[in-house]
Amino acid sequence: IEKIATTGYGYGNKGDYKPLNMASDGRQYALIDQTHNGNIETYDARNTDYNFSLMTDYDRAFTSPGQRAGVDAHYYADQVYDYYKNVHGRDSYDGRGADIYSVVHYGYNYNNAFWNGEAMFYGDGDGRTFSSLSGANDVIAHELTHAVTEYTAGLVYENQPGALNESFSDVFGYFVDPDFLMGEDVYTPGVSGDALRSMSNPEQYDQPSHMRDFQYLPNTEQGDNGGVHINSGIPNKAFYNTVTVMDKSKAEKIYYRALTYYLTPNASFSDAKAALVQSAQDLYGSADANIVANAWNNVGVN
Numbered sequence: 033i034e035k036i037a038t039t040g041y042g043y044g045n046k047g048d049y050k051p052l053n054m055a056s057d058g059r060q061y062a063l064i065d066q067t068h069n070g071n072i073e074t075y076d077a078r079n080t081d082y083n084f085s086l087m088t089d090y091d092r093a094f095t096s097p098g099q100r101a102g103v104d105a106h107y108y109a110d111q112v113y114d115y116y117k118n119v120h121g122r123d124s125y126d127g128r129g130a131d132i133y134s135v136v137h138y139g140y141n142y143n144n145a146f147w148n149g150e151a152m153f154y155g156d157g158d159g160r161t162f163s164s165l166s167g168a169n170d171v172i173a174h175e176l177t178h179a180v181t182e183y184t185a186g187l188v189y190e191n192q193p194g195a196l197n198e199s200f201s202d203v204f205g206y207f208v209d210p211d212f213l214m215g216e217d218v219y220t221p222g223v224s225g226d227a228l229r230s231m232s233n234p235e236q237y238d239q240p241s242h243m244r245d246f247q248y249l250p251n252t253e254q255g256d257n258g259g260v261h262i263n264s265g266i267p268n269k270a271f272y273n274t275v276t277v278m279d280k281s282k283a284e285k286i287y288y289r290a291l292t293y294y295l296t297p298n299a300s301f302s303d304a305k306a307a308l309v310q311s312a313q314d315l316y317g318s319a320d321a322n323i324v325a326n327a328w329n330n331v332g333v334n
């Protein structure tokens with residue numbers, strides 16, 4: 033039976049109303065958004081790490097508590113798809129209309145979200161460190177940007193290239209959710225005003241913002257693959273230094289060009305500076321190239 037594109041709605045993690053693109057086969061409605069070249073599909077892992085079933089309902093109202101994580105993941109995946117298509121002309125993470133898959137209720141009280149090369153996965157959080165991680169669009173933008181990076185620069189997820197990989201995911205998280213905090217909407221639901229990371233003041237959440245404080249950690253899981261979530265504070269601060277001086281729209285074109293055109297898998301922080309300076313020069317000339325150069329000099333990357 034073919035599925036007919038239709039619309040419905042649901043309540044997100046905060047109980048908020050969200051319109052949704054979905055599909056119906058006459059019996060059920062499914063979180064399959066067929067309004068783009070590829071589909072956006074949302075699955076439920078039912079708190080396992082292996083059993084993923086399409087999120088469906090017998091009507092077009094996805095309003096039960098267990099559907100909230102899927103409503104947000106589905107809605108925000110569409111929002112981030114639109115960001116890349118409308119701002120950068122990129123059709124999905126591969127540039128060729130790949131289907132986008134999200135899986136919610138992954139694991140048990142899982143305090144993380146990730147891209148595994150095939151799909152985005154969101155934990156429910158334990159209710160203390162995180163609430164459901166699909167509840168914040170900067171998380172979805174962070175994870176989908178890992179997919180873009182995989183198909184472009186291919187930055188290796190360890191040491192400096194890995195910290196750049198993490199930073200570019202935070203940077204496009206900023207462009208989708210324009211504030212310098214990461215995860216503020218889902219981090220420590222019992223505490224207001226805090227976040228997982230700050231791009232304007234990385235030290236606030238124990239990240240370095242200068243090369244002098246780069247943390248040489250072992251390239252192991254326990255060492256955060258050489259500190260990719262710690263040392264990302266340095267390129268994140270360089271981004272803050274850039275986007276607070278030049279036009280935001282210039283910065284996002286410069287970062288997209290560097291990621292998709294110049295950066296390579298083993299790029300160092302110094303290579304990233306060169307790629308961004310060159311991208312600024314290509315697109316806007318030497319004044320903006322100098323802004324980028326100064327932004328990285330300020331964090332000790334010369």
Ligand SMILES: CCCCC[C@H](S)C(=O)N[C@@H](Cc1ccccc1)C(=O)N[C@@H](C)C(=O)O
Pocket residue numbers: 143144145146147170171174175178198205214215216228261
């Ligand atoms: C498999 C485990 C490692 C995967 C790490 C993923 S890519 C990741 O970086 N997840 C983000 C989630 C996020 C994104 C934006 C805002 C808040 C939270 C992340 O930063 N995870 C932290 C908790 C970490 O893994 O240290």
Ligand SMILES: [Zn+2]
Pocket residue numbers: 174178198201
């Ligand atoms: Zn990440």
